Structures are given as structure tokens and as C-alpha cells.
Amino acid sequence: MNIEQRLKKLKRFEILVRSKQRERNVLGSMISQFSDEMTEKAKNRCRAIDDEISWLYDEREQLVHDIEHLDDPVESIVLRLYYVDDKPWNVIAYDMNCSIRTLQNIKRSAIRNLSKKINQVG
Template identity: 40%
Template sequence: MTDIRKRLASLKYIDSKVKSKRQEIVSLHSGILKSQRYSDEPKGGSLSNKSEDLNILIIDRTRELYDEIESLLAERRELVQMIESLDDPMENIVLRLLYVNGYSWSEVKMELNASHATIQRARDKAVRNLLKNDTDVNK
């Protein structure tokens, strides 16, 4: 049960992580160096091209970041799909508000006009159902 709870808890942070990784990509691209310009003047004895090496590192890191973003979005899609698969509308909306929308308990109480105990029961039952469905799928 802990695994699904951890995954649900991390769901509300996925959008922030994706945004942060996209910002890192923008920052990396602003650091890409223009290629060297050749002239008739003699250059130093170094045979390596440091700007090219740096650009390759930036491109590789950008690829890694895009892969990480895709992985995060796949996790988000899977969790939202699991939430949407719940038959009970109260369980569905409680998990959606808490984990997808990132509402606080008091915001969920106001939105649904329900008591804290009702929301907690719905959340706990939904988590048990998700765990049961996950177990059934993996058999």
C-alpha cells in the first residue's frame, strides 16, 4: 500500500519537476557556443575544440532531460488513468482534487462540502481499491 501512496503523493509535484527540467533545457541552450570562425591568423597548439565538446555535453544533457520529462509525464498519465478507473465518483474526485490538482484537505472539504472524516474514508478506500486493482492486473 505504501508504494501507491508514495506514487500518489509524488503526483502533485510532477508538473513542477517538468517545468523545472524545461527551464534547465532553456538555460542549457542559452549556453551553447557559436562555432569557431576561421581566419588566416595562426592559432595556438591545442588540437581540441573545447566549444564543440561543451556543445556536445549540452546536447547530451538536453536529451537526458527530455527523457526524464517523458518518464515523468508517463508516470502522471498512468496515475491519472488509475484514478479515473475508480468506479466510485467520490473516491475519484477526492483523489483527483488531492493529488492531481494539489488541493489541501480544507480546500477539498470546501469543494465537496463534506467532512474531513468523509474525505479521509473516501481517500483510504480509493487507495485500497487502487492497490487491489494493481494486484489484480499484475497476477
């Protein structure tokens, strides 16, 4: 998965986690109604969902760390506000007192730099 895909997933992090938690809760509440074979399958799926949620948290933590450690603090702030805090461009532009076009250029540069940084480490 490339860096842009990972960042888009980060933007949807809370939605993904809530969806997986709901699935797990539904399965967990229905386990007592299943046959032994289905109960085992449901328990396995619950464990798999727990693993997926754990992976999502790990991925989020790593990406946020990488964003916060970009060399350019403005790039770091723009990526954080857009992907981590899920703020729309107009709000970020107002907060940072610059145009949306400027922010998008900063974002593009930040993604390039983030990709380089991750590829150097990995």
C-alpha cells in the same frame, strides 16, 4: 515506487516539469559557449531531460487514467481533487460538503483500492 510515492510525485508534477524545463533551457542557451566536448555533454543532458519530462507525462497520464477508473466514483473524485487538481483538504471538504476526516478516510480507502487495481493489471 509504491502508489503513495507515485501519487505524491503526481501532486508535484507541474513543479517537477517546470524545473526540468528551466534546466534544459539554461543548458540549451549555453551550448554555443561550450567547447565541442562540453557541447556534446550538454546535448546529451538535454536529451536526457527531454526523456525525463516525457516519462513524467506518461506516468501522470497513467495515474490519472487509473484514478478515473476506480470503481467508487467518490474515491476517484477525492484522489483527483487532492492529487491531480492539488486542492487543499478544506476546499475539497467545502466542495463535497463533508469533513476533512471523512475525506482522509476516503483517500486511504481509495489508495488501497488503487494499489489493488494496479497490482492486478501489472
